[in-house]
Amino acid sequence: DPHVSDVAIVISDPGRADVLERVIASTQAVVAHFKIPATLYLADDGTRGDAVKIATARGVTVIAQCERGYGGVLNAAIASTTGQYIVTLDGDGLHPPGLLPYFYAQRDAASILIGSRYIPQGFTQMPLWRTFCSWLLNRAFRTMLDLPYRDLSSSYRMYTRDLLSAMTPATAGDAALQEVLIRSFCQGFAALELPMHYVQDPRGAGRPFGSLARLGLDY
Secondary structure, three states: OOOOOOEEEEEEOOOOHHHHHHHHHHHHHHHHHOOOOEEEEEEEOOOOHHHHHHHHHOOOEEEEOOOOOHHHHHHHHHHHOOOOEEEEEEOOOOOOHHHHHHHHHOOOOOOEEEEEOOOOOOEEEOOHHHHHHHHHHHHHHHHHHOOOOOOOOOOOEEEEHHHHHHOOOOOOOOOHHHHHHHHHHHOOOOEEEEEOEEEOOOOOOOOOHHHHHHHHHHO
């Protein structure tokens, strides 16, 4: 049946062991409850042996991520999965699995679906400095590039395989978020933002300031 594995859910950037356990368990529960034909994968960049053990124990397929960063995740997904749709989901607990049914329901509405913090009904709860930096980064690039999207830096996305195959990113790092979005927009592919509630774990999940600074420079 060609629809058995319609969706490849690729988990990357795993958080602490207990957080990753929770992400995998809750994602599997949502997929089962809403009968989404999905296969779960963990993108392994070679830095987290404990994450590989956790994923394997829970029946999640581990795929090799040859380059670190979001571009590396996308390239691993294209090379090692077969789903018609590819979802990128962070394993640090910040991407709500509860959004997956909405992604799946809208899968044919656009070639890229974006979990967005900055559209009506979207929500973000982060430290004030990070909220400001994220807002400023997205506002600046939205204006400079004249793009109609409000959350350009969200990595919680669903892509069609056709789009990713055509837009295989040359950038291995997180700037691939922008690269794929810009190139697809210029070539006429549609993108749609869906409201996301993004709540940072007060125990420290999320990007440190240095990481955000590097991301800004990379952009």
